[in-house]
Amino acid sequence: xxxxxxxxxxxxxxxxxxxxxxxxxxxxxxxxxxxxxxxxxxxxxxxxxxxxxxxxxxxxxxxxxxxxxxxxxxxxxxxxxxxxxxxxxxxxxxxxxxxxxxxxxxxxxxxxxxxxxxxxxxxxxxxxxxxxxxxxxxxxxxxxxxxxxxxxxxxxxxxxxxxxxxxxxxxxxxxxxxxxxxxxxxxxxxxxxxxxxxxxxxxxxxxxxxxxxxxxxxxxxxxxxxxxxxxxxxxxxxxxxxxxxxxx
Amino acid sequence: xxxxxxxxxxxxxxxxxxxxxxxxxxxxxxxxxxxxxxxxxxxxxxxxxxxxxxxxxxxxxxxxxxxxxxxxxxxxxxxxxxxxxxxxxxxxxxxxxxxxxxxxxxxxxxxxxxxxxxxxxxxxxxxxxxxxxxxxxxxxxxxxxxxxxxxxxxxxxxxxxxxxxxxxxxxxxxxxxxxxxxxxxxxxxxxxxxxxxxxxxxxxxxxxxxxxx
Numbered sequence: 245x246x247x248x249x250x251x252x253x254x255x256x257x258x259x260x261x262x263x264x265x266x267x268x269x270x271x272x273x274x275x276x277x278x279x280x281x282x283x284x285x286x287x288x289x290x291x292x293x294x295x296x297x298x299x300x301x302x303x304x305x306x307x308x309x310x311x312x313x314x315x316x317x318x319x320x321x322x323x324x325x326x327x328x329x330x331x332x333x334x335x336x337x338x339x340x341x342x343x344x345x346x347x348x349x350x351x352x353x354x355x356x357x358x359x360x361x362x363x364x365x366x367x368x369x370x371x372x373x374x375x376x377x378x379x380x381x382x383x384x385x386x387x388x389x390x391x392x393x394x395x396x397x398x399x400x401x402x403x404x405x406x407x408x409x410x411x412x413x414x415x416x417x418x419x420x421x422x423x424x425x426x427x428x429x430x431x432x433x434x435x436x437x438x439x440x441x442x443x444x445x446x447x448x449x450x451x452x453x454x455x456x457x458x459x460x461x462x463x464x465x466x467x468x469x470x471x472x473x474x475x476x477x478x479x480x481x482x483x484x485x486x487x488x489x490x491x492x
Numbered sequence: 493x494x495x496x497x498x499x500x501x502x503x504x505x506x507x508x509x510x511x512x513x514x515x516x517x518x519x520x521x522x523x524x525x526x527x528x529x530x531x532x533x534x535x536x537x538x539x540x541x542x543x544x545x546x547x548x549x550x551x552x553x554x555x556x557x558x559x560x561x562x563x564x565x566x567x568x569x570x571x572x573x574x575x576x577x578x579x580x581x582x583x584x585x586x587x588x589x590x591x592x593x594x595x596x597x598x599x600x601x602x603x604x605x606x607x608x609x610x611x612x613x614x615x616x617x618x619x620x621x622x623x624x625x626x627x628x629x630x631x632x633x634x635x636x637x638x639x640x641x642x643x644x645x646x647x648x649x650x651x652x653x654x655x656x657x658x659x660x661x662x663x664x665x666x667x668x669x670x671x672x673x674x675x676x677x678x679x680x681x682x683x684x685x686x687x688x689x690x691x692x693x694x695x696x697x698x699x700x701x702x703x704x705x
Contacts, residue, residue, distance in 0.1 A: 400524065
């Protein structure tokens with residue numbers, strides 16, 4: 245991504261490439277409890293993204309020298325499947341990108357989980373991107389929050405995440421793949437629900453001070469919408485008892 | 493009673509309360525795990541990790557045998573320990589045991605006593621937060637399940653449930669998964685009784701009033 249104006253037209257007749265308005269999110273569907281063997285799990289379809297997340301723990305910390313007698317160690321593994329998108333992610337195994345994403349996602353949850361309740365243990369968050377279409381880190385954080393709630397791991401707050409960026413000189417909520425690749429800038433944010441604290445903030449490209457203020461406002465609004473969807477998914481699972489049969 | 497499901501971070505009280513699975517920021521108290529809140533403001537977790545307390549009756553699997561005793565998997569991060577000097581029976585790897593927690597150390601090491609080996613059967617995992625519903629008031633649910641399944645079953649505080657080989661295991665699994673799904677609803681025992689009657693086509697008398705040990 246660069247700040248230079250590319251020749252891709254991102255806004256046509258006041259609408260974005262997929263027909264959305266500036267403030268509109270892609271269609272989102274979330275599901276909880278999709279992996280009965282895991283302690284907690286969730287699945288999200290966010291536009292063209294399909295991401296599955298499983299949470300295990302708190303369990304014995306391996307290797308032992310990672311463990312801390314003061315708090316649980318949060319471990320996060322973000323991985324993109326070799327078939328997740330057509331071009332650049334065609335190799336399996338860790339890459340510079342997946343290591344970075346694992347780290348930023350881990351830091352979000354290190355600050356949310358009440359780790360001090362589980363000394364000498366680790367909590368594993370496994371995130372697998374089955375299909376990618378831009379914004380996988382934000383979708384991953386949103387789905388991992390659901391999986392952690394499903395696992396019954398004590399958390400201070402729920403978190404949801406969205407990227408806001410600039411394309412065609414307009415601020416856009418929830419960038420898609422083309423907007424991410426050819427837009428002017430991109431700012432993924434994760435915002436906790438109760439006290440609206442910023443758990444993740446990254447930036448690519450250039451933005452003015454005024455634009456950032458506006459982006460924070462747009463992201464907070466979008467995260468509220470996402471939180472509604474998260475609670476609807478959890479409520480559906482717990483209220484209506486729509487669970488898979490007991491795992492044997 | 494009108495129960496509402498609340499998520500982590502939801503406010504429980506405007507004051508500081510010291511109850512499990514919540515936290516306080518100094519002024520108000522918030523939920524830390526997903527739970528239910530009734531009209532009177534009582535918060536009950538729906539999903540928690542099991543934490544060991546002295547006196548809990550737990551079910552475990554023997555996973556290791558060392559000179560001084562046996563290690564037992566208990567649905568906890570650390571395995572529990574049965575010192576050989578505390579027991580008179582010989583245990584084997586894979587045995588299911590029912591025991592009582594004697595002590596829990598600062599770092600979470602669990603010592604077990606009053607060990608009883610369970611006969612052949614099946615061990616399943618049940619959410620520990622929902623164990624009281626599986627037992628029922630005066631163990632009414634347990635008696636109901638035992639009567640219709642025709643065999644024994646044991647529930648540990650840690651969420652492990654042992655089903656005897658002699659009982660109707662498919663029927664029990666169906667009933668238990670139903671309890672797991674509807675654990676926060678009222679009138680559960682009647683619902684399960686109906687389900688069992690339908691499944692078996694029998695209407696059996698259920699003994700009442702036994703207390704769970």
